[in-house]
Amino acid sequence: MSEVRVAGVGLTPFGNSPERTGRDLFAEATIAAFEDASVPREDIEEVLYGNFMGEIAEHQGHQGPLMADAAGVDAPATRYEAACASSATAVRDAVARIRSGQADVLLVGGAERMSNLGTGGATEALAIAADDLWEVRAGMTFPAAYALMAEAYFETYGGDSEDLAHVAVKNHANAVENDYAQYQREITVEDVLEAPRVATPLGLYDSCPISDGASALVLVSESYADRKGLDASVAITGSGQGGDRMALQDRETMARTPAASEASEKAYDDAGIGPEEVGVAEVHDCFTIAEVLAIEAIGLASEGEGIAAAREGRTTVEGEVPVNLSGGLKAKGHPVGATGVSQLAELTKLLRGDHPHGDRVEDADVGVAHNAGGTVASAVVHVLEVVA
């Protein structure tokens, strides 16, 4: 089985650029990825691309071939969609293809253009990641859904809004040095608590922004990397996906995310490691409560302890295992289709040491990425390791 190496990563800055098309954003990310990888475009065998709301935001389906065009690549292309976990599902299939020997060189990425819809329009578009018949038509948006999950968590395990505020404060602090982040500025616990409420107990600063952006990875087989003498020291060694009932009402509890637990167990199994070996993580903090649920699901905190980990700063840049050194979705931004692959891009840079926070984790050999779709009806976890 061939090992999957990250030959190169590319990102656009995340932010609001409503005048730029998705293809424009993706082209920029892929130019950066090809430059980083030193892999010629002609070697790409397939393009695997994640996008969520292109039909609504850009009146554009069938984005696979369009994005291959934008990347200057003449190869078959497929679009993957699993709401906010879209591009992580593309990575999963890329891993399968390289491991099985079907491909040696793949371009994997994602993009999302959202801000052209406005905040209200984008929130409405995002809502269709929930169950239209049983949730959306009842008025549920994602801030409301995660507010329900936060309340369920507080009732089951304790904690409050002030505890959650530490997640936002940490992620903003992490983003200050990240030139690709949407918000390069610090905030305080008071800022978070005094911000307008979006859906109690979540306020504006508990929520990730509406973002435009793109991300790309050039993934290659170990044998291709060796043959070409590439500097590809980071490997994707574990990949797992989990699923749950689509609607919150159909689940046993809203205080946990079993799909993410399933995904992380599979990914760790696949990599042959355990969570205790993880040195750095990027997790899906679409809302502050989501990061608490995520670190429990991937085993960086035990059940019900995620809130204390947040409160006590266990996941800050100085903590035991830093989480979201990029700034996370909260401060780096969350262009939905780009997010999953962007997490792997950030982790690769961290593990290689060419990241603003690279020094902090210079001893880390293992990074984990946690990407969730909807109210975690879909979850994808990847393990990255320094291998060369």
Add this chain to the structure above:
Amino acid sequence: MSEVRVAGVGLTPFGNSPERTGRDLFAEATIAAFEDASVPREDIEEVLYGNFMGEIAEHQGHQGPLMADAAGVDAPATRYEAACASSATAVRDAVARIRSGQADVLLVGGAERMSNLGTGGATEALAIAADDLWEVRAGMTFPAAYALMAEAYFETYGGDSEDLAHVAVKNHANAVENDYAQYQREITVEDVLEAPRVATPLGLYDSCPISDGASALVLVSESYADRKGLDASVAITGSGQGGDRMALQDRETMARTPAASEASEKAYDDAGIGPEEVGVAEVHDCFTIAEVLAIEAIGLASEGEGIAAAREGRTTVEGEVPVNLSGGLKAKGHPVGATGVSQLAELTKLLRGDHPHGDRVEDADVGVAHNAGGTVASAVVHVLEVVA
């Protein structure tokens, strides 16, 4: 490398049922597939699902987990989208996962609800499979695009509307015995030529209808099939995908479909066979000209000879290699996301002999499915063989 077996197939009748939801349709197809397969739902490891216009037709993204729910399956789920080739791309990844040993039992399918949009609304929704900026905004719909391709074909190789009419006549005749087909009635060449023009040289009867429907396959590894003593005599032995520039204007010619040629070459290579071994084919006849282009691309007619093959009846039920014995998209119907998998379901039934036209191809060991997205910017070809 594990061989991929078709354990069971399921279809809904294709037609117009605007009051039925996508999940309702998919549930019906999967009930049939599980019954046919004799595989318990608990054994399904992942759901791979194709859909094109769910965001527009049903205000529903993130359909993977929703469709796992509808199928009664507790497993991770991903949605694949490549316009009208959506569910064939899902099959491709299922093949990769079973071959690589990552999975033994997968549910693969697709569904589309379209007729609730009305013919105009559905045509508008379909248009976003083309390039929004350079084609759709210029007023191009798919009948117009395929009309351009037909004109280019006529100019390059000869032929006329009357030649194309034979494709529609053949496919309607084939569908008469197919209880799953939208149109179980014969038409004549005169009917086709006298029908209202949609986009010259294509008329109403050169065009597939707007359809609702779903399709499902239970795919298993050979070892699982053997262990469970399943009756799974048909294998997917070849899988290939091809790509082309998204917009027609960017291509060298509109008279050929190189993406489909690429897909079929890869699929034949993968299966280790050539087109001369094919005994029966299901191809993507969204318009009559598309079937002509398809049979050339998959090697059942040489370049420029597809039109003569149609005119001379070489692909009828009595011809050398029957094409679209199901009725094809033209008469069976074309619920976009369901079509790719439905082609494999029809071929499986043909190769097993439990199909209205099964007797006609009882000597056939090899079937080929050709599924196209957009103006064939995406193409997927699968080879099925009787192996047990």
